[in-house]
Amino acid sequence: SDRDPFLQLDKAVASEPAGSGPLLYLPFLTGAMSPVSSAGMRGAFVNLSLETTRTQMLRAILEGVALHQRWARPAVEAFSGQEFREIAVSGGGAQSDAWVQILSDVHDRPMRQLEDPRQTNTRGNAFLTFNRLGLVGPDEIDRFRPIRRTYDPQTQHSKMYDELFEQFVAEGLAFSVEDHRHVLRVVVLDQFAQHGLSLIHISEPTRRYAISY
Numbered sequence: 001s002d003r004d005p006f007l008q009l010d011k012a013v014a015s016e017p018a019g020s021g022p023l024l025y026l027p028f029l030t031g032a033m034s035p036v037s038s039a040g041m042r043g044a045f046v047n048l049s050l051e052t053t054r055t056q057m058l059r060a061i062l063e064g065v066a067l068h069q070r071w072a073r074p075a076v077e078a079f080s081g082q083e084f085r086e087i088a089v090s091g092g093g094a095q096s097d098a099w100v101q102i103l104s105d106v107h108d109r110p111m112r113q114l115e116d117p118r119q120t121n122t123r124g125n126a127f128l129t130f131n132r133l134g135l136v137g138p139d140e141i142d143r144f145r146p147i148r149r150t151y152d153p154q155t156q157h158s159k160m161y162d163e164l165f166e167q168f169v170a171e172g173l174a175f176s177v178e179d180h181r182h183v184l185r186v187v188v189l190d191q192f193a194q195h196g197l198s199l200i201h202i203s204e205p206t207r208r209y210a211i212s213y
Contacts, residue, residue, distance in 0.1 A: 006095045013062065013098040016055045018105065018157045022164060023047050023056050025064030026172055035075045036173065046171050062099050066106035067161075067168040073107065086110040088145060090120035097149075104151040106161050115146040 028041040045057065077083050087109055089100050094117035104111040114120055127144040130136045136143070 006097075009058070009096050010098040012055050013059045013096075013102075016053075016059045018059075018063075018102075018154075019160050019164060020056045020060040020063060021047065021052060022160070023052055023060040024067075024164060024167060024171065025057075025060040026168070027061070027064045027068055028172065032172070034072045041172065044171075046167070059102075062096075062102050063106065063161075063164070064168070066099075066103045067165055068172075069103070070107050070165060071169055071172070084109065086112060086150075088112045088114055088147075090114045090117040090145075092118050097151075100149075101151050101154070104153045105157045106165070108153045108158055108161075110153070111151045113148045113151065115148045117148075120145070 024046040026042075026044045026046065029043040031039040032041040045052075045060065073084065087103075087107065089103060089111050093099055094113055097113075100111050100113045123144045127136065127141055131138065
């Protein structure tokens with residue numbers, strides 16, 4: 001319906017070209033934990049001007065979260081010992097088709113949008129419980145994460161997002177007022193990591209976002 005906030009979000013974001021102007025958003029409102037550990041990092045809009053529009057700021061927020069996840073992904077891949085060829089997307093924010101497409105474009109990876117993504121934690125807990133009880137095996141996890149749709153990266157945006165990513169990392173480090181020790185703080189559930197499963201979890205735009213792989 002027209003009152004669905006995610007439909008309104010998608011409509012607004014669709015009206016703004018990829019790259020947002022190029023406006024850049026740093027989502028470090030409470031510091032950062034990965035891939036740089038710094039309580040002093042802070043959020044910001046970069047390249048802001050008098051011509052910047054509200055929709056550019058909205059899209060830049062979604063792109064900024066995606067760019068941050070891209071920054072963290074190589075460290076998570078190194079931790080798990082493999083490259084993530086495709087990524088499943090869950091959480092309230094995964095109800096936004098536009099956001100999932102942005103994630104695919106920024107990561108240059110197919111994104112698998114889960115059905116009823118807000119219930120992913122519930123289904124995951126059920127899977128781990130049933131697995132522990134010996135009722136299901138690790139290879140049966142797909143029963144607990146049905147896919148609604150797969151989004152492929154739009155290659156025409158690759159160069160632009162690569163350039164934004166370079167600036168994002170540089171600005172992120174510059175906004176850290178502490179030392180720049182690269183400390184990875186990622187919790188990976190053994191049951192998932194052992195079987196090469198990857199997951200991005202994004203919560204709804206009105207709440208604090210979270211990242212889990």
